[in-house]
Amino acid sequence: MQFSEFGLDERILEGIDAMGYETATPVQEQVMIPILEGKDIIASAQTGTGKTAAFLLPLLHKLITESHDEHHINAMIIVPTRELAVQIAENLEALSYFTSVSSIAVYGGGDGSSFVTEKKALSSGADIVICTPGRMIAHMNMGYVKTQELKYLVLDEADRMLDMGFHDDLMRIISKLPAKRQNLLFSATMPAKMRELARKILHNPAEINIAVSKPPEQxxxxxxxxxxxxxxxxxxxxxxxxxxxxxxxxxxxxxxxxxxxxxxxxxxxxxxxxxxxxxxxxxxxxxxxxxxxxxxxxxxxxxxxxxxxxxxxxxxxxxxxxxxxxxxxxxxxxxxxxxxxxxxxxxxxxxxxxxxxxxxxxxxxxxxxxxxxxxxxxxxxxxxxxxRDGGRQKRPGHPQRKGPPPRHRRQREN
The missing domain is CATH 3.40.50.300 (P-loop containing nucleotide triphosphate hydrolases)
Incomplete structure (x- = not known):
């Protein structure tokens, strides 16, 4: 299925074309249609199947084509690690290049200036926030995070977040969000605790099982x-x-x-x-x-x-x-x-x-x-x-590499 067949806004198609994409992957084809139709989804995949664009593209389309309050947070994507937050933020930056959609990645491990930058964005509004649970809780505890108008919630690698002990943080964050919203849940596995989480937050979801291709044997x-x-x-x-x-x-x-x-x-x-x-x-x-x-x-x-x-x-x-x-x-x-x-x-x-x-x-x-x-x-x-949780053994004389700092940006209108 060609991306042009989904009915996406021309500015999004321009970004897709600039990246050299033409044909949607199976996961994109299965996931994007129900998201565009406004349905909650629960998608199962072993590790992750290139699904980032599958939820970013319809979210971008909805934010561009539907009314929303730019002084509030409109979509929240919760992920288990800062590495995943950075990756999704970079994907989003490329896909939204020709749009005016604003975004920020919110995660721990930075310096004090990054926290100030995050606070400014979370209190003044951002179209899409990508965050780790602990960092978002830290901001929410200070009372300035504007989630009253939030329309879209994405939980990516939800099973890993539960394995890392984030269940209570997730439920605290969700309790602060409007009851009427679209929920998208992605998980590599579907144990009983994942089904219980889905039961609590999803409304008549479309269930999607994502098959993964394998590399050529040669x-x-x-x-x-x-x-x-x-x-x-x-x-x-x-x-x-x-x-x-x-x-x-x-x-x-x-x-x-x-x-x-x-x-x-x-x-x-x-x-x-x-x-x-x-x-x-x-x-x-x-x-x-x-x-x-x-x-x-x-x-x-x-x-x-x-x-x-x-x-x-x-x-x-x-x-x-x-x-x-x-x-x-x-x-x-x-x-x-x-x-x-x-x-x-x-x-x-x-x-x-x-x-x-x-x-x-x-x-x-x-x-x-x-x-x-x-x-x-x-x-x-x-x-x-x-x-498993990102631990490492220290080696004298070898500093560890750090990820890039969070960004908050609003693209100019094209």
Missing amino acids: IVQEAFIVYEPQKMPLIKNLLSSRDFQSVIIFCSSKQSVKQLAQSLKRANFSIEEIHSDLDQQKREQVLLDFRNKRLKILVATDVLSRGIDIEDIDLVINFDVPHDGEDYIHRIGRTARAASTGTAYTLVSEPEQYKFARIEQLLGHPVTKAPVPQQFGETPAYNPKAR
């Missing part, structure tokens, strides 16, 4: 288990080890793309970057150079992974572990096209191990753990259960 998949600071030197080593003619490196944020591209350029690799900060003309030129082999290496964000339709790519590298299984499948699916073979490497740091284990669960088998060259020194053991 893709050689390997993972390197490393400390975060080892990623940069390792990727340079991998790129130098063989004469790859066509390589895509995926990062989970624009910040990572820019930093990695700068580092590889300084090392004299033939490389360019592509992300939503680039204008359409520059994106098209970079892709043309890559397609015509004038450029060997392309560093890209997740948000553009589906829009890169190039058949003879030798190697895909996941510099960051993608958040969900569908993103992983679409990333590595850029190689081994047209019955050819291909290679996919994933660099897995300590806090990413649990996330990668969930991807392996989705694939139905473990990914081969490749040996890290001895010159890089000691590497961590692969023990994802011990790092």
